[in-house]
Structure formats: C-alpha cells, structure tokens
Amino acid sequence: xTAEMCADFSTLRARSGNGNMYTNAFxxxxxxxxxxxxxxxxxxxxxxxxxxxRNLDPSLRDLPGRPVPAVMLVWCRKLHGQGWLIPHxxxxxxxxEMPPVRQLILYEEQAxxxxxxxxxxxxxxxxxxxxxxxxxxxxxxxxxxxxxxxxIWCQGYSEPGAGSDLTALRTRAVIDGDHLxxxxxxxxxxxxxxxxxxxxLVRTGAIEDKAxxxxxxxxxxxxxxxxxxxxxxxxxxxxxxxxxFDDVRVPMENVVGGIGEGWTVATALLNDERLRGSHPGxxxxxxxxxxxxAAFAGADQDPVVQDRxxxxxxxxxxxxxSYLDLMEMAQDASLASADSSFMKILCTEVTQRIGGAMLExxxxxxxxxxxxxxxxxxxxxxxxxxxxxxxxxxxxTNEIQRTLIASHVLxxxxxxxxx
Amino acid sequence: xxxLSERQLIGNSARGILDGAxxxxxxxxxxxxxxxxxxxxxxMAGLGWFGMLVPEAQGGAGLAMIDTIELFHAxxxxxxxxxxAPVIAAAxxxxxxxxxxxxxxxxxxxxxxxxALFAAAARPVVSGGRLNGYAAGLRTDLHAADRIVxxxxxxxxxALLCVDCSRPGVEKELKNTVDxxxxxxxxFHDVEVASLRVLAHGAAADAAAQCAADVEYLAxxxxxxxxxxxxxxxxxxxxxxxxxxxxxxxxxxxLQHRAASCHVDVAASRAITRxxxxxxxxxxxxxxxAAAKAYVSDAALRxxxxxxxxxxxxxxxxxxxIGLFHRRAMALAAAGxxxxxARRTWTEERGQFW
Numbered sequence: 001x002t003a004e005m006c007a008d009f010s011t012l013r014a015r016s017g018n019g020n021m022y023t024n025a026f027x028x029x030x031x032x033x034x035x036x037x038x039x040x041x042x043x044x045x046x047x048x049x050x051x052x053x054r055n056l057d058p059s060l061r062d063l064p065g066r067p068v069p070a071v072m073l074v075w076c077r078k079l080h081g082q083g084w085l086i087p088h089x090x091x092x093x094x095x096x097e098m099p100p101v102r103q104l105i106l107y108e109e110q111a112x113x114x115x116x117x118x119x120x121x122x123x124x125x126x127x128x129x130x131x132x133x134x135x136x137x138x139x140x141x142x143x144x145x146x147x148x149x150x151x152i153w154c155q156g157y158s159e160p161g162a163g164s165d166l167t168a169l170r171t172r173a174v175i176d177g178d179h180l181x182x183x184x185x186x187x188x189x190x191x192x193x194x195x196x197x198x199x200x201l202v203r204t205g206a207i208e209d210k211a212x213x214x215x216x217x218x219x220x221x222x223x224x225x226x227x228x229x230x231x232x233x234x235x236x237x238x239x240x241x242x243x244x245f246d247d248v249r250v251p252m253e254n255v256v257g258g259i260g261e262g263w264t265v266a267t268a269l270l271n272d273e274r275l276r277g278s279h280p281g282x283x284x285x286x287x288x289x290x291x292x293x294a295a296f297a298g299a300d301q302d303p304v305v306q307d308r309x310x311x312x313x314x315x316x317x318x319x320x321x322s323y324l325d326l327m328e329m330a331q332d333a334s335l336a337s338a339d340s341s342f343m344k345i346l347c348t349e350v351t352q353r354i355g356g357a358m359l360e361x362x363x364x365x366x367x368x369x370x371x372x373x374x375x376x377x378x379x380x381x382x383x384x385x386x387x388x389x390x391x392x393x394x395x396x397t398n399e400i401q402r403t404l405i406a407s408h409v410l411x412x413x414x415x416x417x418x419x
Numbered sequence: 420x421x422x423l424s425e426r427q428l429i430g431n432s433a434r435g436i437l438d439g440a441x442x443x444x445x446x447x448x449x450x451x452x453x454x455x456x457x458x459x460x461x462x463m464a465g466l467g468w469f470g471m472l473v474p475e476a477q478g479g480a481g482l483a484m485i486d487t488i489e490l491f492h493a494x495x496x497x498x499x500x501x502x503x504a505p506v507i508a509a510a511x512x513x514x515x516x517x518x519x520x521x522x523x524x525x526x527x528x529x530x531x532x533x534x535a536l537f538a539a540a541a542r543p544v545v546s547g548g549r550l551n552g553y554a555a556g557l558r559t560d561l562h563a564a565d566r567i568v569x570x571x572x573x574x575x576x577x578a579l580l581c582v583d584c585s586r587p588g589v590e591k592e593l594k595n596t597v598d599x600x601x602x603x604x605x606x607f608h609d610v611e612v613a614s615l616r617v618l619a620h621g622a623a624a625d626a627a628a629q630c631a632a633d634v635e636y637l638a639x640x641x642x643x644x645x646x647x648x649x650x651x652x653x654x655x656x657x658x659x660x661x662x663x664x665x666x667x668x669x670x671x672x673x674l675q676h677r678a679a680s681c682h683v684d685v686a687a688s689r690a691i692t693r694x695x696x697x698x699x700x701x702x703x704x705x706x707x708x709a710a711a712k713a714y715v716s717d718a719a720l721r722x723x724x725x726x727x728x729x730x731x732x733x734x735x736x737x738x739x740x741i742g743l744f745h746r747r748a749m750a751l752a753a754a755g756x757x758x759x760x761a762r763r764t765w766t767e768e769r770g771q772f773w
Contacts (some may be wrong), residue, residue, distance in 0.1 A: 036703055316692040
C-alpha cells in the first residue's frame with residue numbers, strides 16, 4: 001500500500017470510528033421484504049436473528065468464499081438442527097415445508113448476519129431431483145445423508161467442448177453387464193475436488209442423437225479411475241474443478257430415469273437450479289456488504305451515494321418480490337419453465353450491479369482486497385465484485401436464459417432452442 | 420381479498436369497457452382535449468370503479484388493494500386518458516378522513532358527479548385571512564378536476580381543505596404533458612380562507628393526504644406495468660411480421676435478447692407491484708408503494724424506449740401508436756415527483772419501519 005493510500009485509509013478509519021457505524025442511517029434499516037409481516041413471521045425473524053447472533057462463529061462471518069468443506073458441513077448441520085437447511089423439502093424427507101415468506105425471512109436474516117456460502121448441489125439440485133425421478137432405493141440411500149449434510153455433491157454437466165451447447169457432451173458411458181463404464185471429462189465443476197458424489201450427464205447413445213442419447217447417473221467419486229484437478233477462479237478461490245474419468249465403473253442402479261432419459265431429468269434439474277440458485281439471499285448478501293462498505297467509507301451521508309444505494313435496495317426488493325411471486329405460483333403448480341430464466345437474469349444482474357457500485361463507492365480504495373472495521377468485521381471491497389462475475393455464467397449463461405425467454409415466453413422463434 | 424380468478428375478472432371487465440370506449444385510439448383522439456370524457460366517466464362510475472377501495476359501510480366496494488391491481492393494469496394498457504387513478508385515490512383518502520364533511524364529497528365522487536383530486540400542499544401567501552399564490556402543488560390531470568383537495572396549516576392546526584375550481588378568484592394554470600394530458604397548479608387571487616370547505620383537521624387531515632399519495636404511487640406502478648406490458652406485446656408482434664434480409668427480424672438474436680431483457684423488466688415490475696399491494700394497510704404501505712413506483716418507472720421507460728427501437732423508423736413517427744406508450748410512461752413516471760422523489764420516500768420510510 002502506498003503512503004498516500006495509507007493516509008487515506010487511516011482517515012477513513014477515524015471517520016467511521018466515530019460512533020457505532022452499524023447504527024448509522026444505512027445499517028439501521030433492517031433488510032426486509034416489502035409485504036406486511038404478520039406477528040408470527042416477525043417472531044420467526046427475531047428467533048432466526050437471535051439464533052444466528054449466538055451460533056454464527058465470527059470466523060465464519062462475511063467470508064469472501066466458502067469455508068473449507070469440514071467446517072461448512074458442521075455449519076450446515078447446525079442449520080439443519082433448526083430446520084433451516086432444507087426449509088423447502090417435504091416433511092417426509094426431513095424438510096420443514098416452510099411457506100415462501102418464511103424462506104425469504106431466512107435468506108434476509110442470514111444475509112444480514114453474514115453467514116458463509118454453502119454448497120447447494122445436494123439440497124437444492126440432486127435432492128429435489130431424486131424426489132421426483134429417483135427410484136425408491138436411490139431416495140432411501142441418498143436423501144437422508146444430503147439432509148444430514150454428511151455428503152457433498154457436485155454437478156457434472158459442462159465439458160470442454162459442451163458448455164452452453166450442453167447436448168454436444170461426449171463423456172462416454174458404455175453398458176458392460178450391470179455396470180456403466182465411463183470415459184471422458186467434466187469441467188467447471190463447482191467443488192468437484194471436495195465432493196463425495198457427482199450427478200452427471202453421460203453419453204450412452206450416438207453424438208448425433210444429441211439430447212436423446214444422454215443418461216443421468218450418480219457417481220461415487222471414490223471409485224477408481226477418477227482424477228480431479230482444482231481450478232483457481234479470478235476471485236482467487238479454488239472453487240471449480242476438472243474431473244477426469246478413466247474406465248470408471250458405475251453400477252446400473254445409479255442411473256436416474258433410465259438409459260437415454262437423462263435430458264428430461266437434467267432440464268427439470270436446471271429449472272430448479274435456476275430458481276433455487278437465483279435466490280434473493282445472493283443479492284441480499286451483496287447488498288449488506290455494500291451497506292457496510294458505504295458506512296465504512298463514511299459515504300453514507302453523501303446524497304449521491306444515498307440515492308444509488310436506495311435504487312439498489314429497491315432492485316433487491318424486486319428480486320425478493322419476484323422470488324415470492326414465483327414460489328407462491330409454484331405452489332399453485334402454474335410455474336412455467338421460463339420463469340426460472342427470468343429469475344436467474346434478474347437476481348444475478350442485480351447482484352453484479354451491486355458489485356459495480358462497491359467499486360464506485362470505495363473510491364481510491366476500490367482496488368484493496370478487503371479491510372477490517374472496528375467491530376472486526378470484514379469490509380469487502382473487491383471479492384463480491386469479482387465473485388459476482390460467475391453468476392451470469394453458471395447454471396446456463398444469461399445469454400442462454402435470454403434465448404429461452406425469447407423462444408418460450410415471447411415465442412420469437414420457432415426453432416433454435418435446445419430445451 | 421378476492422380469489423385470483425375474480426381479480427382477473429375485474430381486469431377483463433375493465434379491458435372490455437376501455438376497448439369498447441375506443442382503446443388506444445381514444446387516447447390518441449383526446450390528446451390535449453383538456454376535458455373529461457363524460458360518457459366514459461359515467462360508465463366507469465356506474466360500475467363502481469371510483470369507490471373500489473372505499474369500505475362498504477362508506478358506500479364503496481370494499482376491495483383490497485391487491486384486488487384493484489388488474490384494473491390499473493388495464494388502464495395502463497389502453498393508455499386511458501381519464502383521471503381514474505387519482506379519483507380512486509381521492510375516494511380512498513376521503514373515506515380515510517372519515518368526517519361527515521368528507522363523506523358528502525365522497526358520495527359525489529363515487530357517483531361520478533364530482534371529479535375531486537388531491538394535490539400536495541404548497542406554500543400559500545396568507546394575509547388578512549386571504550389566500551394568494553399557490554396553495555396546492557403541481558397536480559397531474561388538473562384540467563379534468565372540478566375540486567381540488569389539499570392540506571394547509573391554519574390557525575387551528577393542519578386542515579384538509581376543498582376548493583371548487585370554478586369559483587371566482589381560483590384559476591387553473593395548465594401545461595400540456597407529453598401524453599396529451601395536462602399538469603398544473605391552482606392560483607388563488609384574494610380568496611378568503613374562511614370561505615373554503617374544511618373536510619378534516621389534524622391527524623385525520625394528514626392521514627387522508629398521505630393515503631391519497633400512497634394510492635397514487637401504487638396505482639401509477641400498476642398502470643406503468645400495463646403500459647410496458649402492452650408496449651412489449653406490440654413490439655413482439657411487430658418483430659414477427661417485419662421482414663428484412665429475407666426473414667422476419669424476430670429471428671435475429673440481438674433483438675431476441677433485448678426483448679427478453681424487456682420481459683425481465685415487465686415480470687419484475689409485476690412482482691414488486693404485487694408485493695407493494697400486499698403491504699397495503701400495514702406500516703410498510705408507504706415505503707413499499709414508493710419502492711414499486713420508483714422501480715417500475717425506470718423499467719417502463721426502458722421497455723417503452725426499446726419498443727420504439729424494435730419498430731425502427733415507423734416507431735419514431737407520430738402516426739404509430741408505440742410512441743404514445745413511451746409518452747404515457749414519461750408522464751406516469753413524472754407524476755408525484757418522478758423516480759428520484761419516490762426513492763427519497765423509500766429511504767425515509769425504510770429507516771422507520773424496516
């Protein structure tokens with residue numbers, strides 16, 4: 001850090017150190033949905049807030065990325081003990097069937113407390129998929145350990161030559177007796193190097209068959225013949241992995257939905273992923289970081305910053321409103337698949353705009369990785385901005401989402417879409 | 420609260436009336452008419468539109484705010500040139516005031532006999548018990564109003580006053596708006612304060628004025644959603660018929676993706692307006708309504724601009740209707756102070772209640 005920046009930094013500290021910055025105008029307003037909150041919902045919010053204050057270890061607060069797997073799983077189990085890890089799951093599988101409003105309250109309070117990001121491939125993706133498409137044996141074997149946070153799952157979809165054009169995937173699976181023998185590789189697999197299990201799309205039919213030749217299979221990553229290599233992201237985290245398969249034998253009983261039926265399972269899962277994966281918690285967490293940054297930078301009385309922050313707060317409210325709207329419609333079973341595309345675009349792009357605003361508000365310190373404020377909480381200058389770039393890429397790029405909306409909602413073309 | 424299907428019924432019924440009255444062609448024909456379309460107004464009154472948010476005990480339909488969203492949406496879609504939203508707001512506010520004086524005016528408003536609009540308070544010059552200058556602030560649709568209701572600080576505290584626009588000493592100063600309507604202020608020349616009708620005092624006066632402003636925030640958000648929804652539908656239809664390079668231009672990805680972005684704006688606007696309506700009659704009412712107004716204003720301006728671009732040169736002509744949608748979006752976004760003012764309201768409110 002240059003001398004000039006140091007001077008700048010100490011001035012900021014001195015300014016923000018006057019009085020408790022977390023009771024200033026930005027922080028006092030508690031993030032909360034627009035709609036009227038019943039007394040019961042308010043009590044639930046306070047219960048969550050209080051529990052988080054007592055149970056979230058300071059070392060886990062405001063992390064730029066996920067904690068290490070062992071620590072993350074302990075945190076997930078704590079949440080599960082409260083019924084807050086899988087609030088959307090049916091009771092029959094250990095969930096709490098929480099109404100959407102309660103789920104939003106959970107997101108809001110967790111964002112406020114600065115909880116760590118967790119791996120959602122199990123609880124949001126493969127869990128609900130197995131409930132819908134899995135055999136009884138698959139449900140019995142896999143759902144309880146997912147609910148209990150005993151395993152970490154990853155998603156084996158993308159390949160070096162099959163990203164947006166997913167039906168071009170080439171990882172080959174050949175039937176050999178009661179096994180599939182898999183050869184090929186997957187890439188951009190989130191936490192692929194930490195996961196215990198992977199749900200993957202493999203080619204059992206001809207390449208020319210595109211979607212029709214694809215099978216959905218569950219792979220125990222301890223099986224021999226699997227090599228994994230972490231990939232460091234621009235945000236500085238080993239978040240992704242490349243996974244290689246060399247004559248990997250997977251029992252046929254691990255096929256979900258039948259040979260050649262994988263695309264149906266995969267697209268249903270992608271729909272869930274976009275809807276659940278584009279939850280308001282992502283935008284809310286970024287918003288809280290922006291608030292703390294503005295307070296730390298002493299910019300909270302600047303009318304330009306105030307207006308900018310208000311506009312972003314309102315955009316996040318639009319994300320929450322859309323989430324409630326879609327989830328409540330989903331309960332009425334009137335949810336169209338393209339609705340998840342709309343949600344994905346909205347949530348990810350609002351979050352990226354918040355990342356951009358952080359750099360702007362941080363001013364001359366906009367390139368510093370992070371600082372600590374007087375309460376020892378991390379003040380994030382750049383990690384959110386960098387990490388947010390992945391949001392418009394993963395789960396189907398936002399360009400693919402726009403193509404889906406164009407063809408399925410607006411009916412702009414009769415062909416050209418894969419889903 | 421009504422069932423979803425009943426709400427849609429209200430929307431469809433409103434669409435029927437508005438289409439029957441001429442739809443967008445009526446909006447075009449009545450540009451700068453500076454008068455009320457009496458025949459249509461009587462029809463709307465007959466259907467009980469103006470008392471929609473008024474409790475049944477006070478002569479209204481007693482609907483919840485969420486039940487009226489589809490009506491406002493339909494008004495937006497057809498670019499209705501009638502001051503329906505501010506009159507519904509005024510009726511709601513007069514019912515809120517709850518006084519006998521307000522009840523008399525309320526009955527006339529519901530019947531369609533009085534077109535009373537609330538205006539924000541301004542700073543009048545009061546001397547010797549006489550009013551001069553502007554007592555009431557800028558008012559959209561002022562041209563169609565025959566009564567203006569505003570609050571003013573008097574010797575006896577805050578009072579909600581009603582002034583007849585046609586009385587001597589009161590003059591409308593009007594400016595045309597881009598959507599063919601008008602906005603303006605009432606100018607007072609030596610009007611005796613004692614001669615104005617007092618509808619309510621103190622807290623009731625404040626509550627009424629507040630209520631009118633909040634209904635208008637929310638109604639504008641819902642109307643703007645209707646405006647952008649219809650503009651996008653027109654643009655999408657056009658993209659499918661217009662041929663260039665030997666094929667319909669909807670086959671070009673550059674246009675597809677931009678249209679998809681417009682869809683995101685429309686869907687998010689619908690959602691935030693719905694949430695704000697669900698916050699009605701709670702401490703979050705004002706902040707939520709302001710948030711919806713701010714968000715939807717920006718979104719509607721974006722979508723209606725894009726809708727013009729999607730039409731190419733014909734979209735830039737006065738002859739084509741698509742420009743009327745952008746003009747209405749400009750007028751509704753500006754009503755009540757524009758998106759920045761709504762964001763200020765949000766900022767004040769969210770500190771109080773959230």
